Amino acid sequence: MKILIVGGVAGGATAATRLRRLSEENQIIIFERSGYVSFANCGLPYHIGGTISQRDKLLLQTPQSLKSRYNLDARVRSEVVSIDRVNKSIEVKNLETGAHYTETYDKLLLSPGADPIRPAFPGVQHPKILSLRNIEDMDRIIESTKQENDFVVVGGGFIGLEVAENLIEKGKNVTLVELSPQVMAPVDIEFASFLHEKARGKGLKILLQTGVERFNATGEGLEVTLSNAQTLQAGAVILAIGVRPENTLAKAAGLAVGVTGGIEVNRYLQTSDPDIYAVGDAIEVKQLVSEQPVLIPLAWPANRQGRLVADNLLYGNTHEYQGTLGSSILKFFELSVAATGLNEKMLKKLHIPYQSIIITKGHHAGYYPGAKDMVLKVLFDPKGAILGAQAVGEEGVDKRIDIIATAMHAGLKVQDLQEIEITYAPPFNSAKDLINIAGYAAE
Ligand code: FAD
Numbered sequence: 001m002k003i004l005i006v007g008g009v010a011g012g013a014t015a016a017t018r019l020r021r022l023s024e025e026n027q028i029i030i031f032e033r034s035g036y037v038s039f040a041n042c043g044l045p046y047h048i049g050g051t052i053s054q055r056d057k058l059l060l061q062t063p064q065s066l067k068s069r070y071n072l073d074a075r076v077r078s079e080v081v082s083i084d085r086v087n088k089s090i091e092v093k094n095l096e097t098g099a100h101y102t103e104t105y106d107k108l109l110l111s112p113g114a115d116p117i118r119p120a121f122p123g124v125q126h127p128k129i130l131s132l133r134n135i136e137d138m139d140r141i142i143e144s145t146k147q148e149n150d151f152v153v154v155g156g157g158f159i160g161l162e163v164a165e166n167l168i169e170k171g172k173n174v175t176l177v178e179l180s181p182q183v184m185a186p187v188d189i190e191f192a193s194f195l196h197e198k199a200r201g202k203g204l205k206i207l208l209q210t211g212v213e214r215f216n217a218t219g220e221g222l223e224v225t226l227s228n229a230q231t232l233q234a235g236a237v238i239l240a241i242g243v244r245p246e247n248t249l250a251k252a253a254g255l256a257v258g259v260t261g262g263i264e265v266n267r268y269l270q271t272s273d274p275d276i277y278a279v280g281d282a283i284e285v286k287q288l289v290s291e292q293p294v295l296i297p298l299a300w301p302a303n304r305q306g307r308l309v310a311d312n313l314l315y316g317n318t319h320e321y322q323g324t325l326g327s328s329i330l331k332f333f334e335l336s337v338a339a340t341g342l343n344e345k346m347l348k349k350l351h352i353p354y355q356s357i358i359i360t361k362g363h364h365a366g367y368y369p370g371a372k373d374m375v376l377k378v379l380f381d382p383k384g385a386i387l388g389a390q391a392v393g394e395e396g397v398d399k400r401i402d403i404i405a406t407a408m409h410a411g412l413k414v415q416d417l418q419e420i421e422i423t424y425a426p427p428f429n430s431a432k433d434l435i436n437i438a439g440y441a442a443e
Contacts (some may be wrong), residue, residue, distance in 0.1 A: 001025070001026045001027070001106045001107065001314075002026070002027045002029075002104065002105055002106045002107075003027070003028050003029075003105065003106065003107045003108075003109065003313060004027055004028075004029050004090060004105040004107075004108050004109070005028065005029070005030045005031065005108075005109045005111065005114045006031055006033035006080045006090075006109070006111065006112050006249065007030075007031075007110070007111035007113055007280070007282075008030040008031070008037035008038060008074055008076070008418075009030065009032070009037065009038060009039060009041060009111075009113065009134075009147045009397075010041065010111070010113075010280060010299055010303055010306065011113075011279040011281075011303070011305055011309075011384060012030055012032070012109065012111035012113035012279075012280075012305040012306065013030070013037055013038035013048040013061065013066075013306070014302070014303050014306030014307055014310075014324065015109055015111065015279065015306040015307070015309050015313075016028055016030050016066070016070070016072050016074075016310075017066075017072070017213030018306065018307050018310035019313065019314065020071060020072060021070075022066065022310060022311065022314055023314060024071070025143075026314075027073075028071060028072050028073065028142055029073045029074075029075065029103065030066070030073070030074040030075065031073065031075050031078045031079070031080050031090075031259060032075065032076045032077075032078060033077070033079040033080075033095065034076065034077070034134045034135065034136060035057075035075060035077055035135065035136060036059060036062075036073040036076060036134065036135045037061055037062065037063060037066060037074045037075050038059075038060045038061035038066070039058050039059050039060060039134070039135050040057075040058045040059075040060055040297055041133070041134070041299070042133055043058050043059065044058065044134075044135070044137075044138045045132070045159070045162035045163050045165075045166045046162075046166065047138060047142070048132075048138060048141050048142055048145065048163065048166045048167070048170070049166025049167070049169040049170055050166075050169065050170065051166075051169075051361075054115045055135075055418070058135065058138075061074075063075070063076055064268070065129050065384075067145040067360060068339065070176055072206075073338075074326040075092075077094065077095040077096050078092050078093070078094055078095065079093045079095055079398045080092055080093075080094050080249060081100070081249075082249070082252060082253070083108065083249060083250075083252070083253035083276070083284065084102075085253055085273055085275075085276070085326060087333070088104055088105050088106070088108075088242075088275060089102045089104045090102065090103055090105065090108065097203060104200065105274075105275070106143050106185035106275070107275055107277070107313050108275060108276045108277070109276075109277045109278070109309060109313065110245035110249065110250060110263065110271070110276065110277070110278040110279075110426070111278070111279050111280045111281060111302070111306065111322075112249060112280075112281065112282050112308070113133075113246055113280055113281045113282060113297075114243035114244060114245050114246060114281035114282060114297045114304075115243060115244050115245075115246050115293075116131035116132070116133055116240065116241075116242075116243055117239075117241050117242050117243060117244050118131065118239060119241070121212055121213070121214055121215060122213075122214035122215065123215030123216055123217065123222075124216060124239075125127065125216060126215055126217055126222055128144065128148075128221060128222055128234075128235065128236040128237065129215060129222070129237045129239055129380075130144065130236060130237065130238055130239070131238065131239045132159055132163060132240065132341040135237065141163070141236075141238065141244075144235065144236040145167065145170055145172065146234065148172075148234075148235025149172055149173055149235060150172070150173045150221070150233060150234050150235045150236070151164075151167050151173065151174045151175075151234060151235065151236055151237070151238065152174075152175050152176075152177060152222075152224050152232050152234040152239055152274050153167070153174060153175070153176040153177070153237075153238045154176075154177050154212055154239050154240060155176075155177075155178065155240035155241035155242065156176055156178035156180075156182075156183030156184065156206065156208075156301060157183075157184065157185060157240060157241075157242060157429075158184075158297075158328070158330055159240040160176060160178075160238070160240035160241075160399070161176070161183060161184065161195070161330060161332055162330070162331075163238050163240060164176045164199075164204055164238075165202075165204070165331075165332055165333060166201065166294065167238075167241050168202055168204050172178065174205070174353045175205040175206075175207060175223075175232055175234075175316060176199070176204060176205065176206045176207070177207045177210050177211070177212060177226060177232075178206065178207065178208050178209075179209065179210065179211045179241075179327055180208070180209065181208055181209050182196070182208065183195055183196065183206065183208075184330060184337060185342060186326065186328050186339040186343060186390075187337055187339050187390045187392070188343050188344045188345060188377070188390065191337055191375070191377070191390050191391075191392045192337075192338075193292035193333050194335060194337065194375075194392045195335065195337060195392075196208070196336070196337050198332055199332075199334050200331075202333055205231075207226065210227055210228055210230075211226065211227035211260040212224060212225070212226060212227070213225045213226060213227055215237065218233070220235070221233065221234055221236065222234045222235075222236070222237060222247065224237060224289060226358060228392030233266075243281065243297050244261065244294060245260075245261050245262045245263065245281060245282045245283070245284075245297075246281075246282050247261055247263055247282060249264045250271065250278065250282070253273075253276075255271045255272050255273055255276065255278075256271065256272035258284035258293050259284075259293055260284045260294060260295045261284075261294055261295070261338075262282060262283050262284030262285070262295050263278045263282050263283045263284065264284055265277070265278050265279075265282075265283050265284070265321075265365045267320040267322075268312045268317035268319070268320060268321070269283070269305055269308065269309045269312060269321055269395075270308075270312070270317065271407075275279040277309050277312065277313060279302060279306050279309050280297075280301070280302035280305060280306070281295070281297035281304035283305070284320070285301065285321070285323055285324045286323035287323065287324060287325075287326065287342075287406075288322065288323040288324060288325045288341075289325070289341045289342050289387050289388065289408075290342060290346070290350055290352070290409075291323075292350070294324070294326075296324045296326050298324075298326070298327075298328060300327070301324045304321070305321055308321055310335070315335070325340050325341055325405055325408060325409070326339075326340065326341065327339070327340040327341075327382060327401065327402070327405045328340075329397070329398055329401065333393060334394050335393070335394060336392070336394065336395075336398060337390070337391070337397065338390070338391050338392075338397050338398055338401040339386060339388065339389065339390040339391075339401065340389055340401050340404055340405040340408065341379070341386065341388030341389060341404075341405075341408055342379065342387050342388040343379070343388055343390060344356065344379065346388075347387060347388070348369065352381070352387065353378060353382055354379050354381055354387055355378065355379070355380055355381075355382070355442075356377055356378065356379050356380075356381065357377065357378045357380075357414075357438050357442055358375065358376070358377045358443045359375070359376045359377075359434050359437050359438055359441065360372060360373055360374070360375045361373070361376075361430070361434050361437065362374070362427075362430070363393055363394070363395040363396035363397075364395075364396070364426060364427060364428055364429050364430060365426040365427075365430050365431075367426065368427055372395045372396075373393060374391060374392070374393030374394075374395070374397060374400070374434060375391065375392050375393065376389065376390070376391045376400055376435075376438060377389060377390045377391070377416060377436045378404065378417075378438045378442070380413075380442060383413075384413035384415050384442065385411075385413060386404060386407060386408050386412065386413070386414050386416045389401055389404040389405075400433075400434055400435055403420065403435050404417075404435070407420070414442040415439055415442050415443055416439065417435050417436060417438050417442070418436055418439030418440055418443070419439070420433075420435055420436065420439075420440050422435065422436065
């Protein structure tokens with residue numbers, strides 16, 4: 001069988017290596033538009049700041065290593081420009097030479113990811129307005145940090161906050177502009193307010209409920225005009241106001257696209273064409289609590305789907321993708337903030353009845369030095385079904401949210417959290433953990 005894969009990073013590379021592990025028989029070709037395959041997108045902000053000092057550490061595989069280890073044909077700087085579903089072929093543009101060629105397939109997998117949104121603000125084409133998606137983008141941002149001192153980051157989501165933090169770590173003067181009343185949409189405002197306060201303490205200026213109106217080129221850089229008529233001077237701007245699923249190829253091929261703009265797939269990750277599957281940021285998924293169609297552009301779903309789809313491509317539709325909870329976490333200077341499931345804003349919007357518990361407690365026994373306060377919120381319905389949770393603190397935030405995500409996956413009720421037997425010794429925990437207390441409080 002000949003399997004073609006569009007996109008060679010999280011979903012695409014995972015599927016390709018799994019396909020090869022399952023069988024040595026098939027011809028597998030990966031097409032990647034950028035100059036790199038299987039790179040660590042999630043690590044990009046940390047090379048900008050210098051925490052990940054070696055650029056090479058971000059390159060998990062190369063076309064050469066994919067060939068020698070997995071016998072995969074990975075073609076970088078190769079953009080798939082169209083799909084001919086009748087003849088089961090794709091048209092590829094070699095971005096080095098400009099030449100076009102076709103390649104036929106038995107099965108096609110789309111993992112083209114999501115593109116940073118660039119609204120049509122006047123002046124947005126300025127070369128110093130950058131965004132961060134791939135290695136090339138990261139190199140451009142690093143180059144700008146060598147020349148510029150004043151940065152404006154537009155957007156207070158994961159990428160905007162991570163880039164802002166890393167620019168501050170590099171000693172830059174950074175202003176972050178966010179249209180909504182809070183940064184970090186996956187958590188409710190009382191959790192985001194910890195981030196607002198931390199930013200102030202670190203000299204990162206955050207302007208909330210403020211939009212960008214336009215950009216003007218100045219002699220040395222840019223002037224950013226905001227919705228409140230204020231202007232900011234910047235050497236460079238990082239646009240991080242979210243991403244949009246890369247659906248152009250799928251749409252042009254007549255594949256069904258869902259209400260969110262994501263490529264529509266069934267539970268086997270098969271598109272409306274039975275020979276074409278799709279995974280990752282580009283697809284619409286079912287949110288596991290609300291059962292609504294959503295876009296959740298995160299690495300775990302892309303990897304999980306990549307592995308699962310390989311089995312379905314080879315053996316027919318044997319593995320179902322259940323849906324996505326949307327578990328996420330952000331490091332912001334010394335703080336961690338994490339969430340899973342739905343938050344209160346979403347529950348209100350969806351008119352889902354809920355109750356909430358908020359607990360503040362040290363992440364380990366208070367009498368052992370170094371205990372850091374953590375705030376945990378658990379949301380549940382009148383019957384006890386857990387709808388979501390959020391936590392903020394300096395230590396142990398990931399552990400608590402991961403336990404709750406596991407409990408949600410297993411269908412445990414909020415009261416069942418009392419029964420979870422945690423590991424305990426004073427440097428790690430309390431004999432009665434925040435998770436257990438949430439269960440007691442909900443009784
Ligand atoms: P991608 O990994 O983006 O791969 C898609 C690839 O397809 C792209 O490289 C693109 O060039 C290529 N492509 C698109 N169209 C074509 C075409 N027509 N022809 C050829 N190639 C094409 N997620 C987390 O869960 N945690 C994090 O901490 C986190 N941090 C992140 C930090 C940054 C800076 C970024 C950008 C993302 C981060 N993510 C994080 C998100 C995570 O990286 C994505 O969810 C994941 O990579 C999606 O996988 P994918 O395969 O769908 O798309």
